[in-house]
Ligand SMILES: Nc1nc2c(ncn2[C@@H]2O[C@H](COP(=O)(O)OP(=O)(O)OP(=O)(O)O)[C@@H](O)[C@H]2O)c(=O)[nH]1
């Protein structure tokens with residue numbers, strides 16, 4: 401149990417952080433340490449697609465035998481590679497009431513986990529951490545991103561689906577049972593090797609049928625390692641638009 405800045409008691413044992421990693425040995429171990437330190441009792445599942453075992457080994461060392469930290473070396477288990485499939489597997493294998501998905505590179509401030517957890521505990525089905533500013537990206541990437549977000553918003557509106565303030569956010573929390581039900585009934589609409597799982601999820605939810613809220617934050621600079629965003633991910637997004 402912990403009392404957050406709003407004076408609310410939050411039991412972090414009810415939460416699993418899902419961390420997808422692809423060669424994040426510089427940042428992911430540090431982030432796991434920060435999360436374990438700040439959110440006592442929280443569970444962490446690392447879904448690791450890395451080409452070698454370095455990321456997993458370094459996290460294992462930091463976690464030093466804690467039963468609350470699970471590391472899945474996806475290649476060894478012959479799981480489908482990709483960010484979205486990693487997140488799906490992480491949420492579906494969470495043993496807790498809620499999951500919170502975040503990047504492992506410190507661009508998602510771990511302090512915001514407290515706000516997301518509190519809102520989930522208040523009864524929201526989905527809590528989206530929405531980027532109110534992006535510091536590091538060059539102008540061309542901001543323009544491409546904004547254009548694609550508009551297009552995604554248009555698709556959701558046209559289909560009468562649920563919207564939020566940042567449909568491409570990779571930082572969000574969900575009630576695990578709720579996610580599992582939606583996924584079970586609509587699995588074909590999720591692009592497994594894609595990058596935008598929140599958008600795929602929203603495509604499957606009727607507008608106004610759930611409790612959803614936004615938590616604004618500032619998208620930070622990478623704490624190390626290198627970006628995995630690229631043409632392959634953009635192609636997967638186009639597939640998401642038509643799936
Ligand atoms: N398991 C898994 N994780 C991935 C994969 N691709 C990216 N990730 C992780 O997903 C998170 C987001 O990837 P980034 O490359 O940081 O993408 P981004 O934040 O949109 O782009 P930047 O702003 O350039 O960093 C990071 O924790 C990555 O390690 C993948 O194929 N599999």
Ligand SMILES: [Mg+2]
Pocket residue numbers: 503505507622627
């Ligand atoms: Mg990043």
